[in-house]
Amino acid sequence: MTEQEQQLKVHRDAIDAIDAQVLELLNQRAQHAHTIGEIKGGGIVYRPEREAQVLARIRELNQGPLSDETVARLFREIMSACLALERPLTIAFLGPEGTFSQAAAIKHFGHAAATQACASIDDAFRAVEARAADYVVAPVENSTEGAVGRTLDLMVSSPLKICGEVVLRIHHHLLRASPTKDGIKRVYSHAQSLAQCHEWLNRNLPAEVERVSVASNAEAARLASLDPTAAAIAGDAAAEKFQLVKLAENIEDEPNNTTRFLVLGYQDVSKSGRDKTSLVISAPNKPGALHALVEPLARHGVSMTKFESRPSRTGLWEYLFFVDVESHASDANLIAALDELRSTSAFVKVLGAYPQAVL
Numbered sequence: 001m002t003e004q005e006q007q008l009k010v011h012r013d014a015i016d017a018i019d020a021q022v023l024e025l026l027n028q029r030a031q032h033a034h035t036i037g038e039i040k041g042g043g044i045v046y047r048p049e050r051e052a053q054v055l056a057r058i059r060e061l062n063q064g065p066l067s068d069e070t071v072a073r074l075f076r077e078i079m080s081a082c083l084a085l086e087r088p089l090t091i092a093f094l095g096p097e098g099t100f101s102q103a104a105a106i107k108h109f110g111h112a113a114a115t116q117a118c119a120s121i122d123d124a125f126r127a128v129e130a131r132a133a134d135y136v137v138a139p140v141e142n143s144t145e146g147a148v149g150r151t152l153d154l155m156v157s158s159p160l161k162i163c164g165e166v167v168l169r170i171h172h173h174l175l176r177a178s179p180t181k182d183g184i185k186r187v188y189s190h191a192q193s194l195a196q197c198h199e200w201l202n203r204n205l206p207a208e209v210e211r212v213s214v215a216s217n218a219e220a221a222r223l224a225s226l227d228p229t230a231a232a233i234a235g236d237a238a239a240e241k242f243q244l245v246k247l248a249e250n251i252e253d254e255p256n257n258t259t260r261f262l263v264l265g266y267q268d269v270s271k272s273g274r275d276k277t278s279l280v281i282s283a284p285n286k287p288g289a290l291h292a293l294v295e296p297l298a299r300h301g302v303s304m305t306k307f308e309s310r311p312s313r314t315g316l317w318e319y320l321f322f323v324d325v326e327s328h329a330s331d332a333n334l335i336a337a338l339d340e341l342r343s344t345s346a347f348v349k350v351l352g353a354y355p356q357a358v359l
């Protein structure tokens, strides 16, 4: 054995011994999670607030050299596998396979969860409402393009509650079946992605190349895989699924492009310690209405992280305001502010209280 081989052997033997211990400990952990499942007695096993606390604690304990992000991702998968011992969760998302919604579902629930592709955001909500899936993951806002109106509208009438949020960094690539930019006649993508790459397209593709908006980026990738004169704008998952070549990477105009997704199900989530509550409140279109809405929140020390207005579709009220606050719905100051708002607004709905994204 050479000296180098001897040195390698020392460390490989150490790794083998550690792996045996890690394996033993992982199974001990799984056993405890299973027992907790039994104590819960067949009720809802998944506890978003506990999972957020586990991930936050792991990040805090971490001394490196692995990054906080890396260890949190590993523990995300460990919890996912422990939970699947009871029953794998089914997560509905806006399909087809390979969309950012699916990537968000996997980021939040780990790979042990089963993902169920749906034809529309409406269908994904319906799957959970009909209990054909456990949770839905739906996009709600993009840092460059703003709110996803359909998700906001659905939440107003749906009986589902928000029980988590997922923040996903969005990277778009120009994809094609062949490795050249020559002969591209059209580019397929979802309208939002075309908008997010608008300037890059202006600079890098001839003006006569047609931009065709389709239902999803994954659908765009599928079409580009069939049509030699087409390219698609989509992310890594779609590129992999349809075996397309990346002609250009990270072509989004805004480098910090992120999309926020919400997780909804039939579940009230207890306090994790770092929570948000999402509300929708109606306000008439008259002077001072907006002030009357914000003032009680401010006076009770509730801090807002988002404020989004949307015309009411029912015609009963002029506007609906979607408000996110940095409190849990069970916090005394938020309860007091909501009591006041209920006495002045025709419609106040708590869409859910949930842990802030940890990953």
Ligand SMILES: C=C(O[C@@H]1C=C(C(=O)O)C=C[C@H]1O)C(=O)O
Pocket (backbone or CB within 6 Å): 032, 033, 034, 036, 037, 045, 046, 047, 048, 050, 051, 054, 078, 079, 080, 082, 083
């Ligand atoms: C083990 C539990 O059940 C599930 C599994 C968890 C885990 O593996 O740590 C955490 C929360 C729950 O989703 C629990 O509630 O503590």
